[in-house]
Amino acid sequence: MKTDNFFGKIFDAFPPPDFLNIPFAGLSISDTSIRSVQFGRKGGKLYIQKYTEKPIPEGVITSGVINNQDEVVKLLTEVKNELKLGYVKISLPEERAYLFTTKLPPVSQKELRSAIESKMEENVPVSPLELTFDYKIFYHKQRDHLDISVSALPISLIDQYVDMASKSGLSLLSLEIESQAIIRSLLPSNNKDTVLIIHFSPGKVSLYVSTYRVVRFTSTIPTRGEQANNPGFLLQEIKKLYTYWNTLKENVDKADRKISQIIVCGEKFEDTMISYLSSHLDTPIVMGNVWTNVFDINSSLPEISFSDSLRFSASVGLALPGDVLI
Structure with missing residues (x-):
């Protein structure tokens, strides 16, 4: 993906190093938490070198809008010191894109x-x-x-994230929209299918449609009050998305543009929600595997449990080395 204009300010503030394959962490920032993952290599294979998650107090970030930048800088500094982080790639809020x-x-x-x-x-x-x-x-x-x-x-958003990284002592390599980082972690590098990702977060559900591992459509749905844990409400939103997607001119009568699979990730969702959706939709639904491009979970047991790993999908996608993103 071409980035000469998008990240020009980053390279001004953090000149890229003169060597390749530097160690870096993926760092996702949401309304409710900061999560970071960094991989290392042993015998040519990736492993989880370090990771952490830190809660963000309510109100500090709302729907991707940072209300208290000083508090975010403080938390980023704590994460940096705890994991001894240097270079990082950071996610950007879907709602602002x-x-x-x-x-x-x-x-x-x-x-x-x-x-x-x-x-x-x-x-x-x-x-x-x-x-x-x-x-x-x-x-x-x-x-x-x-x-x-x-x-x-918004340029102002990019400036804000560059400023926060600088003030917390982190060396910023890149910024990326959360949905693209999530898709990178969940889909194999050679995936060409059209897939719907359901990403559950506290107070919202995000729907991402991907083709060839590139985000083509996103929708963020608030799920507070009566809408919280309401499978019928979410089902209707998914059906609306299907109607919209299938009637787009470029998708009509194209088999490869039909959503072939639904992948679930995130947190704060009930198994009954997934069962309900499975029984009311023809598209197969599976739980996401954030280690798809990292290691085989049948031969390598990660120190993060499967259920917990679903919360780390964005930070894992950001942390993947370039040589596994072919």
Whole structure:
């Protein structure tokens, strides 16, 4: 994924090191917690070198909006000191991102960013001057156009995360939207299917549609009050997503765009919820395996239990070394 503009401020604040394969941690920040994972290698195989999770007091972050930056910096500093962290990759809140797909005529790499910028106003309800973006090109056999997946974020948000990393003494390598990090941890590197991820969090459920391991659609649903642990409510939201996804022009009559599997991860959900969804949907539902691209859980027993690991999906995805992301 091209990142020259999206992370320019990061490289200004944290110049990249002169050597490759440096150790780094994946660090996810949500409304309720900070979680970090760092992998090491033994005999060419990955293992969990260190990990931690730290609760965030209520109100410090609300729906991805940081209300108390000093408190977040304090907690990040504690995580850094506890694990002796250096370089990190950090997740960005899904609620603050704008994702869209677009088609463009074939253009040169030099012209591509300008072409994407021309599509921003019709797809994002915020002035392009307030945003920075990243993009992914979907390669296909048709040569008359390019399929582009675009992720746009407020420049002020990027500045805030860069500032927090700097103040906490962490060396920031990259920032990535939470959904993309989660998809990287749950789906094999060669996966080309269209998959729905259900990510449970305190007070909300996020739905991510992925094709070729790239986020194509996201929806975050508040689940407080009567909606909390209400399987019928969630089922209706999933059916709405199916209707929307299946009627998109680019998906109609395309077998590879049909959602073939639902993968569950996160926390604060009941087994009865999953059973209910399984009995009311034709799509097979499985629990996520965050170690899919790390090691075989049948031959390596991770020190994080399976149920606990579901909370670490974003930090695991961020922590994966580049050579396993082919």
